[in-house]
Amino acid sequence: MVQGKWTRLVVVLVALVLVAAMATTAGAQSRVRLTVWGRDLPDDDPAHAYIREVVTTFQAKNPDIELEYIALGDPGIQDKVKVSMATNTDLPDIFQTWGGSTMGGYADAGRLLDLTEELESIPTSAAAKAAMSWKGKTYGVAPFFAIAGVYVNEGLFESLGLTVPTTLQEMEEVADKLLAAGYQPFALGARDKWPALATYMYLVNRYGGMEAFADAQARRARFDSEPFVQAALKYQEWVEKGYFGPTPLGEAYGDAQLLMATGIAGMHVTGSWMNAQYSDPGFTDQTLGFYPFPLLPGGKGKxxxxxxxxxxxFAATWVAADKKDAVVRFMKHLMDPEVIAAEPGRISSVPGVVAPSRLTQMAADVFAQAEAVQFWWDQDLPPNITTPLNDTILKFFLPGADVRQALAEFEELAEEVMGPAAR
Amino acid sequence: MQATQIRPRRPRDWRGIVFQAVMLLPAIAFLAIFMYYPIEETFRLSLMRSTGLGDEVYVGFQNYARLFRDAEFRAGFVNVLLWAFWSVVIQIPYSFFVAYALCLYRNHFTRPLRAIFFLANVLPSAITAMLGQFVFAPRYGVIATLAQRFKWTWLQRIDFLGDPDLAFWSIFALATWAYTGFGIVYLMANIEQIPRDIEEAAKLDGANRWQYAWHVVLPMVAYPIRILAILSIVGSLKLFDLPYLMTRGGPGYATTTLGIILYQQGFVNWQYGRAAAIGVVIFLLSLVFTVALFSMQRREGELQ
Known part of the structure; x- marks a missing residue:
């Protein structure tokens, strides 16, 4: 009896080991495994519709590739990629990235896979291609590109007899009228810090033109030079007038969206990634439009x-060097117009894709007319000064803040990281 | 005194020594790999300039010098010390008060109440922070909605998380709710251990409830209270989750902490050396407070 029990156990163990061995060798022989780290879950959320389409259809169309897609959330995706890149271990084959200087840091450290030749033939917009390139080499694709602009509550404007502003002065007049009528002129969400940057980037541009930021970045000018100060003073004036509501620092980005969705706020300066939600009748019953940020007559910005x-x-890492073919197939799949058609709101970088909503079309039009695109500053500056940048802008919101002083402190930090600016 | 007694030399028990060594080895190995090595690495890294990518450059104590010149770091430093101070001054007396009251007025509400007080402690801090935002948010928050309903405009105007003078206290209030559950349960367990005859003796001597609490219970739970104080102080020095989730350390630097600055320097700003230096500061501060409080305990023990 005892002997029989042991025999049975051994037979079962041997069988298990054989099955496991067969399974692993069979898998290894026929299928390439592609590990992809992304931000969003491939679930039913309309904001995740594209990524769900990517994951489900890629696996169906490429049975010889085993796709392992891992959703890490935000900032989870950025933290995890950063740590893996630093230790150079456990890297995925492909990871979601916003390109720019952060991706450039990984490229400089030799962690990325150069796909310049392989991705040459994929049609894309110049801005999207530039965002996924660093020092002349392309490391990935950006199927969607966002631009910042002004969401306007058209229904509210109509009922109050307001017209969409085209100059900063008109914008202030509209804001004053909204305020007088009991509405909050702008939704913002400054508690999350980064949302306050979009308005400031535009103000600096409208005062000093494209060269204002470009010069500061190239260290031909200081970050506390005139356009930066003028823009900061204007921003501060708007805060003090109550354009961002009585509690601008108490509201998070989600609160700002609700202010727009419920018709409490009249305008929202932010990225076009809000298109899907702002045209979803389940999210808002207001009629919203997307417009370019107004002009400052006499200013240098256009x-x-x-x-x-x-x-x-998405970009690829060096660990995928021996499966470049699978990587390129995945990149092409990301840029496939059929897959992109699943997206309900973002602006596609692939030429010829029909915009899924009126808002997306409006944003795409603004983008199409753009003569110059400046990357979001926090994607374009070295990563070690982007948090201080957002903190600096938030200081404009503090009562009695000295904006010149705040900008001078930021300049000091920029000098430490990027070198001194020419006087 | 029997110190002069001469003990016969026993042969060394080699088997025993080997046995002890083998039993201790896994623990020592674990400590070495997961505690001592990382601590040593943090010290080493704090003397380097390192982005995590590429080479590390030795910069001596530059990271530390830079930290103490940095307004954000100074704000975070002051915030955690204030947090530690007020935790000890507010949260511990509050815990003691509730625990004593629950022990004194024992009835069938005691157990459910203890569970309710402890419940907040069981919630993950992400949930606690969400609840906090739900309560304090302007316009849609619980307080704002109530104020609107009762037309208390003064209350409606208060910006709990966006006002630099208030944000710290809003988060501290939430933390008091969330963290004192542990103190209450821990002190209750200790108060319940006090022998009945001591309580009866105190009553016979004519002590009222305040006198009993002050002269009997408090001295008898002095040690657990000291443990709570150490946990509070060290917890405050490492504070990260609630302020980060509620306000990202803002507005301005009003709610920033050493933990938040460490995270941002390391993971957002790519300044591993500076982040390590902050880690060392937190480590040394925790060490100083812990040693100080335990040595106070020892000295009092010797005096008694």
Whole structure:
């Protein structure tokens, strides 16, 4: 009896080991495994519709590739990629990235896979391609590109007899009228810090033109030079007038969206990634439109100067060097118009894709007319000064803040990281 | 005194020594790999300039010098010390008060109440922070909605998380709700251990409830209270989750902490050396407070 029990156990164990061995060798022989780290879950959320389409259809169309897609959330995706890149271990084959200087840091450290030749033939917009390139080499694709602009509550404007502003002065008049009628002129969400950047980037541009930021970045000018100070003073004036509501620092980005969705706020300066939600009748019963940020007559900025950044982008790492073919197939799949058609709101970088909503079309039009695109500053500056940048802008919101002092402190930090600016 | 007694030399028990060594080895190995090595690495890294990518450059104590010149770090430093101070001054007396009251007025509400007080402690801090935002948010928050309903405009105007003078206290209030559950349960367990005859003796001597609490219960739970104080102080020094989730350390630097600055320097700003230096500061501060409080305990023990 005892002997029989042991025999049975051994037979079962041997069988298990054989099955496991067969399973692993069979898998290894025929299928390439592609590990992809992304931000969003491939679930039913309308904001995740594209990524769900990517994951489900890629697996169906490419049975010889085993796709392992892992959703890490935000900032989870950025933290995890950063740590893996630093230790150079456990890297995925492909990861979601917003391109720009952060991706550039990984490229400089030799962690990325150069796909310049392989991705050459994929049609894409110049801005999206530039965002996923660094020092002349392309490391990935950005199927969607976001631009910042002004969401306007058209229904509310009509009922109050207001017209969409085209100059900063008109914008202030509209804001004053909204305020007088009991509405909050702008939704913002400054508690999350980063949402306050979009308005400031545009104000600096409208005062100093594209060269204002470009010069500071290239260290030909200081970050506390005139356009930066003028823009900060204007921003501060708007805060003090109550354009961002009585509690601007108490509201998070989600609160700002609700203010727009419920018709409490009249305008929202932010990225075009809000298109899907702002045209979803389940989210808002208001009629919203997307317009370029107004012009400052006499300022150096042009209405065709646009702030933009990668909305969804993916790049490959060096560990995928021996499966380049699978990587390129995945990249092409990301840029496949049929797959992109699943997206309900973002602006596609692939030419010829029909916009899924009126808002997307409006944003795409603004983008199409853009003559110059400046990447979102926090994607374009070295990563070690982007948090201080957002903190600096938030200081404009504090009562009695000295904006010159705040900008001078930021300049000091920029000098430490990027070198001194020419006087 | 029997110190002069001469003990016969016993042969060394080698088997026993080997046995002890083998039993201790896994623990020592674990400590070495997961505690001592990372601590040593943090010290080493704090003397380097390192982005995590590429080479590390030795910069001596530059990271530390830079930290103490930095307004954000100074704000975070002051915030955690204030947090530690008020935790000890507010949260511990509050815990003691509730625990004593629950022990004194024992009835069939005691157990459910204890569970309710402890419940907040069981919630993950992400949930606690969400609840906090739900309560304090302007316009849609619980307080704002109530104020609107009762037309208390003064209350409606208060910006709990966006006002630099108030944000710290809003989060501290939430933390008091969330963290004192542990103190209450821990002190209750200790108060319940006090022998009945001591309580009866105190009553016979004519002590009222305040006198009993002050002269009998408090001295008898002095040690657990000290443990709570150490946990509070060290917890405050490492504070990260609630302020980060509620306000990202803002507005301005009003609610920033050493933990938040460490995270941002390391993971957002790519300044591993500076982040390590903050880690060392937190470590040394925790060490100083812990050693100080335990040595106070020892000295009092010797005096008694």
């Amino acid at each position: 209405i065709t100067d646009v702030m933009g950044q990668t909305d969804i982008g």
